[in-house]
Amino acid sequence: MSLGHPDDVEAFRRLVLERSGLILSAEKDYLLKSRLEPIARSEGIADVAAMLRQVRLAPTARLAQRCIDGMATHESFFFRDNTPFDQLRETILPALWRARGASKSLRIWSAACSSGQEPYSLAMMLQEERARFGDWRIDILATDFSQPILERARTGLYSEFEVRRGLSEQRQARFLVREGEAFRIAPEVRAMVQFRHHNLLDGMATLGRFDLIFCRNVLIYFDPATKAKTLEAIAGCLNPDASLILGSAETVVGLAGAFEPTPGLRGVFRVRAPAAHAGLRIAS
Numbered sequence: 273m274s275l276g277h278p279d280d281v282e283a284f285r286r287l288v289l290e291r292s293g294l295i296l297s298a299e300k301d302y303l304l305k306s307r308l309e310p311i312a313r314s315e316g317i318a319d320v321a322a323m324l325r326q327v328r329l330a331p332t333a334r335l336a337q338r339c340i341d342g343m344a345t346h347e348s349f350f351f352r353d354n355t356p357f358d359q360l361r362e363t364i365l366p367a368l369w370r371a372r373g374a375s376k377s378l379r380i381w382s383a384a385c386s387s388g389q390e391p392y393s394l395a396m397m398l399q400e401e402r403a404r405f406g407d408w409r410i411d412i413l414a415t416d417f418s419q420p421i422l423e424r425a426r427t428g429l430y431s432e433f434e435v436r437r438g439l440s441e442q443r444q445a446r447f448l449v450r451e452g453e454a455f456r457i458a459p460e461v462r463a464m465v466q467f468r469h470h471n472l473l474d475g476m477a478t479l480g481r482f483d484l485i486f487c488r489n490v491l492i493y494f495d496p497a498t499k500a501k502t503l504e505a506i507a508g509c510l511n512p513d514a515s516l517i518l519g520s521a522e523t524v525v526g527l528a529g530a531f532e533p534t535p536g537l538r539g540v541f542r543v544r545a546p547a548a549h550a551g552l553r554i555a556s
Protein backbone atom coordinates (compact mmCIF):
# COMPACT_ATOMS: atom_id res chain seq x y z
CA MET A 273 0.00 0.00 0.00
CA SER A 274 1.53 3.32 -1.04
CA LEU A 275 0.37 6.49 0.64
CA GLY A 276 2.58 8.62 -1.52
CA HIS A 277 6.19 9.69 -1.75
CA PRO A 278 7.95 8.66 1.51
CA ASP A 279 9.17 12.26 2.02
CA ASP A 280 5.61 13.61 1.78
CA VAL A 281 4.32 10.96 4.20
CA GLU A 282 7.15 11.65 6.64
CA ALA A 283 6.56 15.41 6.40
CA PHE A 284 2.87 14.83 7.22
CA ARG A 285 3.75 12.68 10.25
CA ARG A 286 6.03 15.45 11.53
CA LEU A 287 3.40 18.12 10.89
CA VAL A 288 0.74 16.19 12.83
CA LEU A 289 3.16 15.70 15.73
CA GLU A 290 4.16 19.38 15.80
CA ARG A 291 0.63 20.77 15.56
CA SER A 292 -1.37 18.25 17.59
CA GLY A 293 1.04 16.13 19.64
CA LEU A 294 -0.40 12.98 18.02
CA ILE A 295 2.13 10.30 17.11
CA LEU A 296 1.52 8.50 13.82
CA SER A 297 3.89 5.57 13.81
CA ALA A 298 4.45 3.54 10.63
CA GLU A 299 2.11 0.80 11.95
CA LYS A 300 -0.67 3.36 11.72
CA ASP A 301 -0.44 3.68 7.93
CA TYR A 302 -3.83 1.93 7.61
CA LEU A 303 -5.30 4.74 9.75
CA LEU A 304 -3.69 7.39 7.60
CA LYS A 305 -5.18 5.84 4.49
CA SER A 306 -8.67 5.25 5.86
CA ARG A 307 -8.95 8.75 7.32
CA LEU A 308 -7.32 10.69 4.50
CA GLU A 309 -9.10 9.01 1.57
CA PRO A 310 -12.54 10.52 2.32
CA ILE A 311 -10.93 13.96 2.72
CA ALA A 312 -9.16 13.65 -0.65
CA ARG A 313 -12.45 12.57 -2.26
CA SER A 314 -14.44 15.44 -0.79
CA GLU A 315 -11.74 17.94 -1.79
CA GLY A 316 -11.81 16.61 -5.37
CA ILE A 317 -8.14 15.53 -5.18
CA ALA A 318 -7.11 12.46 -7.20
CA ASP A 319 -5.66 10.44 -4.31
CA VAL A 320 -3.99 10.58 -0.88
CA ALA A 321 -0.53 10.80 -2.46
CA ALA A 322 -1.47 13.96 -4.38
CA MET A 323 -3.08 15.43 -1.26
CA LEU A 324 -0.03 14.76 0.94
CA ARG A 325 2.13 16.47 -1.69
CA GLN A 326 -0.12 19.56 -1.51
CA VAL A 327 -0.04 19.52 2.29
CA ARG A 328 3.74 19.37 2.24
CA LEU A 329 3.92 22.34 -0.09
CA ALA A 330 1.44 24.42 1.94
CA PRO A 331 1.58 23.21 5.57
CA THR A 332 -0.32 26.20 6.96
CA ALA A 333 -3.18 26.08 4.44
CA ARG A 334 -6.77 25.06 5.27
CA LEU A 335 -6.28 21.64 3.62
CA ALA A 336 -3.34 20.84 5.91
CA GLN A 337 -5.41 21.73 8.99
CA ARG A 338 -8.27 19.59 7.73
CA CYS A 339 -5.92 16.62 7.28
CA ILE A 340 -4.43 17.11 10.78
CA ASP A 341 -7.94 17.28 12.31
CA GLY A 342 -8.82 14.16 10.36
CA MET A 343 -6.13 12.16 12.16
CA ALA A 344 -7.59 12.78 15.63
CA THR A 345 -9.83 10.20 17.29
CA HIS A 346 -13.08 11.87 18.38
CA GLU A 347 -14.65 8.91 20.14
CA SER A 348 -16.68 10.07 23.15
CA PHE A 349 -19.89 9.26 24.99
CA PHE A 350 -22.04 10.53 27.82
CA PHE A 351 -20.87 9.79 31.39
CA ARG A 352 -17.91 7.91 29.91
CA ASP A 353 -16.41 5.34 32.31
CA ASN A 354 -18.92 6.27 35.07
CA THR A 355 -16.30 6.18 37.88
CA PRO A 356 -15.04 9.76 37.38
CA PHE A 357 -18.62 11.04 37.52
CA ASP A 358 -19.47 8.91 40.59
CA GLN A 359 -16.35 10.20 42.36
CA LEU A 360 -17.26 13.72 41.38
CA ARG A 361 -20.76 13.49 42.83
CA GLU A 362 -19.81 11.60 45.97
CA THR A 363 -16.48 13.18 46.98
CA ILE A 364 -15.09 15.98 44.81
CA LEU A 365 -18.17 18.19 44.49
CA PRO A 366 -19.12 18.02 48.19
CA ALA A 367 -15.55 19.12 49.06
CA LEU A 368 -15.79 21.99 46.57
CA TRP A 369 -19.18 23.08 47.91
CA ARG A 370 -17.56 23.42 51.34
CA ALA A 371 -14.37 25.10 50.11
CA ARG A 372 -16.09 27.60 47.79
CA GLY A 373 -19.00 28.40 50.10
CA ALA A 374 -17.91 32.05 50.36
CA SER A 375 -17.34 32.83 46.67
CA LYS A 376 -20.12 30.50 45.46
CA SER A 377 -18.40 30.06 42.14
CA LEU A 378 -16.84 27.13 40.30
CA ARG A 379 -14.83 26.97 37.08
CA ILE A 380 -14.55 23.66 35.26
CA TRP A 381 -12.56 22.85 32.11
CA SER A 382 -13.28 19.94 29.79
CA ALA A 383 -10.03 19.89 27.79
CA ALA A 384 -10.20 18.01 24.45
CA CYS A 385 -13.99 17.79 24.73
CA SER A 386 -14.60 16.32 21.26
CA SER A 387 -18.30 16.29 20.29
CA GLY A 388 -19.42 17.62 23.68
CA GLN A 389 -20.70 14.57 25.58
CA GLU A 390 -18.20 15.13 28.41
CA PRO A 391 -19.00 18.80 29.22
CA TYR A 392 -22.74 18.16 28.76
CA SER A 393 -22.51 15.20 31.18
CA LEU A 394 -20.85 17.53 33.70
CA ALA A 395 -23.55 20.14 33.19
CA MET A 396 -26.31 17.51 33.63
CA MET A 397 -24.74 16.29 36.86
CA LEU A 398 -24.55 19.85 38.16
CA GLN A 399 -28.19 20.40 37.22
CA GLU A 400 -29.00 17.31 39.30
CA GLU A 401 -27.16 18.90 42.22
CA ARG A 402 -29.06 22.16 41.79
CA ALA A 403 -30.51 22.00 45.28
CA ARG A 404 -26.98 22.60 46.56
CA PHE A 405 -25.79 25.28 44.19
CA GLY A 406 -28.95 27.03 42.99
CA ASP A 407 -27.43 30.49 43.47
CA TRP A 408 -23.82 29.59 42.48
CA ARG A 409 -22.01 30.79 39.40
CA ILE A 410 -20.78 27.72 37.52
CA ASP A 411 -18.77 28.01 34.31
CA ILE A 412 -17.89 25.00 32.20
CA LEU A 413 -15.32 25.74 29.49
CA ALA A 414 -15.07 23.04 26.81
CA THR A 415 -12.19 23.15 24.32
CA ASP A 416 -10.84 21.12 21.42
CA PHE A 417 -8.34 21.81 18.65
CA SER A 418 -10.66 20.56 15.93
CA GLN A 419 -13.01 23.25 14.62
CA PRO A 420 -15.42 20.80 12.90
CA ILE A 421 -15.89 18.76 16.07
CA LEU A 422 -16.44 21.94 18.11
CA GLU A 423 -19.12 23.08 15.66
CA ARG A 424 -20.85 19.73 16.17
CA ALA A 425 -20.55 19.99 19.95
CA ARG A 426 -22.11 23.47 19.94
CA THR A 427 -25.23 22.20 18.19
CA GLY A 428 -25.90 19.83 21.11
CA LEU A 429 -27.59 17.48 18.64
CA TYR A 430 -27.12 13.70 18.97
CA SER A 431 -28.39 10.57 17.28
CA GLU A 432 -30.44 7.98 19.13
CA PHE A 433 -27.39 5.69 19.20
CA GLU A 434 -25.24 8.40 20.81
CA VAL A 435 -27.92 9.24 23.34
CA ARG A 436 -28.39 5.64 24.40
CA ARG A 437 -24.65 5.32 24.89
CA GLY A 438 -24.44 6.57 28.45
CA LEU A 439 -27.68 8.42 29.20
CA SER A 440 -30.21 6.67 31.41
CA GLU A 441 -33.87 6.90 30.40
CA GLN A 442 -34.40 9.27 33.30
CA ARG A 443 -31.68 11.62 32.07
CA GLN A 444 -32.92 11.34 28.49
CA ALA A 445 -36.38 12.44 29.62
CA ARG A 446 -35.04 15.29 31.72
CA PHE A 447 -32.25 16.71 29.58
CA LEU A 448 -33.12 16.02 25.93
CA VAL A 449 -35.58 17.45 23.48
CA ARG A 450 -36.54 15.31 20.49
CA GLU A 451 -35.99 16.88 17.06
CA GLY A 452 -37.17 14.49 14.35
CA GLU A 453 -34.86 11.48 14.43
CA ALA A 454 -32.34 13.23 16.69
CA PHE A 455 -32.19 14.69 20.21
CA ARG A 456 -31.01 18.10 21.33
CA ILE A 457 -29.54 18.90 24.73
CA ALA A 458 -31.99 21.01 26.76
CA PRO A 459 -31.33 24.78 26.71
CA GLU A 460 -30.55 25.06 30.45
CA VAL A 461 -27.79 22.44 30.09
CA ARG A 462 -26.38 23.97 26.91
CA ALA A 463 -26.33 27.39 28.54
CA MET A 464 -23.88 26.10 31.17
CA VAL A 465 -21.20 25.17 28.60
CA GLN A 466 -19.02 27.56 26.65
CA PHE A 467 -17.15 25.99 23.71
CA ARG A 468 -13.85 27.47 22.57
CA HIS A 469 -11.06 26.51 20.19
CA HIS A 470 -7.83 25.60 22.00
CA ASN A 471 -4.80 23.48 21.20
CA LEU A 472 -3.30 21.78 24.27
CA LEU A 473 0.16 22.45 22.84
CA ASP A 474 -0.46 26.20 22.99
CA GLY A 475 -0.29 28.51 25.99
CA MET A 476 -2.96 28.11 28.65
CA ALA A 477 -2.49 31.38 30.55
CA THR A 478 -5.44 33.05 28.83
CA LEU A 479 -7.82 30.33 30.01
CA GLY A 480 -7.60 31.39 33.66
CA ARG A 481 -7.71 29.10 36.70
CA PHE A 482 -10.00 26.17 37.35
CA ASP A 483 -11.40 24.20 40.27
CA LEU A 484 -11.71 21.05 38.21
CA ILE A 485 -10.15 19.92 34.94
CA PHE A 486 -11.26 16.89 32.93
CA CYS A 487 -8.53 16.00 30.42
CA ARG A 488 -9.41 12.49 29.34
CA ASN A 489 -8.46 10.21 26.49
CA VAL A 490 -6.22 12.65 24.67
CA LEU A 491 -2.83 12.37 26.43
CA ILE A 492 -2.72 8.68 25.42
CA TYR A 493 -2.07 9.83 21.86
CA PHE A 494 0.89 12.08 22.81
CA ASP A 495 4.56 11.12 23.16
CA PRO A 496 5.99 11.22 26.75
CA ALA A 497 7.66 14.64 26.32
CA THR A 498 4.45 16.23 25.01
CA LYS A 499 2.41 14.59 27.78
CA ALA A 500 4.80 15.95 30.43
CA LYS A 501 4.78 19.46 28.95
CA THR A 502 0.98 19.49 28.69
CA LEU A 503 0.56 18.26 32.26
CA GLU A 504 2.96 20.89 33.62
CA ALA A 505 0.98 23.60 31.79
CA ILE A 506 -2.31 22.22 33.15
CA ALA A 507 -0.85 22.32 36.69
CA GLY A 508 -0.48 26.08 36.26
CA CYS A 509 -4.22 26.39 35.50
CA LEU A 510 -5.44 24.68 38.67
CA ASN A 511 -6.38 26.40 41.92
CA PRO A 512 -4.37 24.95 44.84
CA ASP A 513 -7.10 22.57 46.08
CA ALA A 514 -8.39 21.72 42.59
CA SER A 515 -8.46 18.30 40.90
CA LEU A 516 -7.32 17.00 37.52
CA ILE A 517 -9.22 14.00 36.19
CA LEU A 518 -7.55 11.85 33.55
CA GLY A 519 -8.85 8.96 31.43
CA SER A 520 -8.83 5.41 32.76
CA ALA A 521 -5.69 4.51 30.76
CA GLU A 522 -3.80 7.69 31.70
CA THR A 523 -1.60 8.72 34.60
CA VAL A 524 0.81 11.45 35.68
CA VAL A 525 3.17 8.93 37.26
CA GLY A 526 6.68 9.32 35.86
CA LEU A 527 5.59 12.28 33.74
CA ALA A 528 4.71 15.29 35.79
CA GLY A 529 6.20 15.96 39.21
CA ALA A 530 3.71 18.76 39.77
CA PHE A 531 0.93 16.26 40.49
CA GLU A 532 0.22 13.60 43.05
CA PRO A 533 -2.58 11.02 43.05
CA THR A 534 -5.53 11.73 45.35
CA PRO A 535 -5.72 8.84 47.85
CA GLY A 536 -8.86 6.76 47.47
CA LEU A 537 -9.86 8.27 44.13
CA ARG A 538 -9.08 6.64 40.77
CA GLY A 539 -7.63 8.86 38.02
CA VAL A 540 -7.84 12.01 40.18
CA PHE A 541 -4.72 14.12 40.75
CA ARG A 542 -3.90 17.21 42.81
CA VAL A 543 -1.11 19.75 42.42
CA ARG A 544 1.62 19.04 45.00
CA ALA A 545 2.49 21.65 47.57
CA PRO A 546 5.33 23.81 46.09
CA ALA A 547 8.02 22.60 48.53
CA ALA A 548 7.37 18.94 47.67
CA HIS A 549 7.32 19.70 43.97
CA ALA A 550 10.61 21.64 44.00
CA GLY A 551 12.62 18.56 44.97
CA LEU A 552 11.32 16.32 42.20
CA ARG A 553 12.92 15.70 38.86
CA ILE A 554 10.49 16.26 36.01
CA ALA A 555 10.70 13.86 33.08
CA SER A 556 11.35 15.52 29.74
Ligand SMILES: C[S@@+](CC[C@H](N)C(=O)[O-])C[C@H]1O[C@@H](n2cnc3c(N)ncnc32)[C@H](O)[C@@H]1O
Pocket residue numbers: 291292293294344345346347348349352383384385386387390415416417418421470471472473487488489490519
Ligand atom coordinates in the same frame (compact mmCIF):
# COMPACT_ATOMS: atom_id res chain seq x y z
C1 LIG B 1 -10.88 10.60 22.11
S1 LIG B 1 -11.44 12.27 22.18
C2 LIG B 1 -11.74 12.45 23.92
C3 LIG B 1 -13.03 13.17 24.20
C4 LIG B 1 -13.43 13.23 25.69
N1 LIG B 1 -12.43 13.91 26.47
C5 LIG B 1 -13.68 11.85 26.23
O1 LIG B 1 -12.87 11.34 27.02
O2 LIG B 1 -14.70 11.25 25.86
C6 LIG B 1 -9.90 13.14 21.94
C7 LIG B 1 -10.08 14.57 21.50
O3 LIG B 1 -8.82 15.24 21.64
C8 LIG B 1 -8.74 16.23 20.65
N2 LIG B 1 -7.32 16.61 20.51
C9 LIG B 1 -6.31 15.89 19.97
N3 LIG B 1 -5.16 16.59 20.03
C10 LIG B 1 -5.46 17.77 20.62
C11 LIG B 1 -4.68 18.92 20.96
N4 LIG B 1 -3.37 19.00 20.69
N5 LIG B 1 -5.31 19.96 21.56
C12 LIG B 1 -6.65 19.90 21.84
N6 LIG B 1 -7.42 18.85 21.52
C13 LIG B 1 -6.83 17.78 20.94
C14 LIG B 1 -9.33 15.57 19.41
O4 LIG B 1 -9.76 16.51 18.46
C15 LIG B 1 -10.47 14.74 20.04
O5 LIG B 1 -11.69 15.42 19.92
